[in-house]
Amino acid sequence: MRRDELKIFDSEAVASGLDYPGCIRIVSEAMQALSAGRTKQLLRTMIHMGEGRTFAQMPGALADDDMFGAKMISVFPDPARPGSRRHRGVVMLFEPDEGRPVCIADAEEITHIRTAAATAVGTDALARPDAKTLLLVGTGGQVRTHLQALPLVRDFDRILIWGRHPEKAQAIADEEGARVAVPIAVAYDLQTACGEADVICTLTGAKEPLVFGDWIRPGTHVNLVGSSGPGPVEVDTPLVAKSRFIADSRASALDAAAEFLVAREAGAVSDDHIVAEIGEVLLGQIEGRRTAEEITIYKSLGHAVQDLAATAHLYRSAPEQ
Incomplete structure (x- = not known):
């Protein structure tokens, strides 16, 4: 891969590449780092785009010497499932040495898997x-x-x-x-x-x-x-x-x-x-x-x-x- 090339993961690539045991471990480590003050993140900001429609941004950094970036998503009604909404967007990653963007991933699939992983982390700790x-x-x-x-x-x-x-x-x-x-x-x-x-x-x-x-x-x-x-x-x-x-x-x-x-x-x-x-x-x-x-x-x-x-x-x- 060229030095300046972006890796791009669509929803299928995320689903096939992000395994649940690994994601549970990664999310557990991330939540410990957050509570220990090793990560940086801002509170989620949301722009309302009309009834039931939202654009949200979630920036953060895993550490000063680690990946940083943001998730940007739209939360809009799902025409295929009345009464429900879909989270569509991207997660953008930058590397910490030169600040280059290195990865774009489908945010909807990332959200589905990491949310379930986070629930598993909470369940393992508390149930x-x-x-x-x-x-x-x-x-x-x-x-x-x-x-x-x-x-x-x-x-x-x-x-x-x-x-x-x-x-x-x-x-x-x-x-x-x-x-x-x-x-x-x-x-x-x-x-x-x-x-x-x-x-x-x-x-x-x-x-x-x-x-x-x-x-x-x-x-x-x-x-x-x-x-x-x-x-x-x-x-x-x-x-x-x-x-x-x-x-x-x-x-x-x-x-x-x-x-x-x-x-x-x-x-x-x-x-x-x-x-x-x-x-x-x-x-x-x-x-x-x-x-x-x-x-x-x-x-x-x-x-x-x-x-x-x-x-x-x-x-x-x-x-x-």
Whole structure:
């Protein structure tokens, strides 16, 4: 490859080149580096382009002597799936010696895989070791990647999928069943499924709570993934209030973690309810789960350093053309 040539990864190249075990390891390292202050990133900035349409920018650097760059994405309604939105864009990487751009990767596929990897990191750190039942709430693209990532960190013996349209959940179960070595079933009643689950992942575009504190049994771990900005919430305030609440970034959670912000506005929690960043838990600085009965929440907002670390891993591991 010429010195000034860009490596370009389309969605197929990202999907084939970014392996889940490697991405889980890379994201874990990135979150530890973030909490240790070794990375640099700005809070996500968003330009609203009309109803339901957003252009977002996420710049960052893995270190002074490592890759830096940005993710730029549009979040627009998906005409093929009414009520849902797609994240389209690019991740741009620069090398640290001369500041040359060296890589462009499809941001939608990077986001799908690294988000699932981040959920796996949070689950591995916070869920009970004996967790056996996984519940995925939603039927969008994130469900498929979470089906690949979560069984890598816990020995589940059952996976449940709930969606507003059971036929969509059934289609995912049928299509993914051959790739996932765990029985997958459709959950027709969300309250019942929540009461059976050891690990719950909310992966929806819901604007109002779908999952309620009264439904969650002691010892459950909940990953809040679907809402990435103020406004839409996937769970209610009582669940937030009674949980041990851990975020991927404290600064980002105080700015954009919708479920936490709603609970704080209601007076149910204060800023110190965010007890830790997941990186602090991984570094052993703050305890994650303290008891088998504790309800834990991992709030995933997604960060530039996750995208950059995943893309850098893809770039460095790709064969020369």
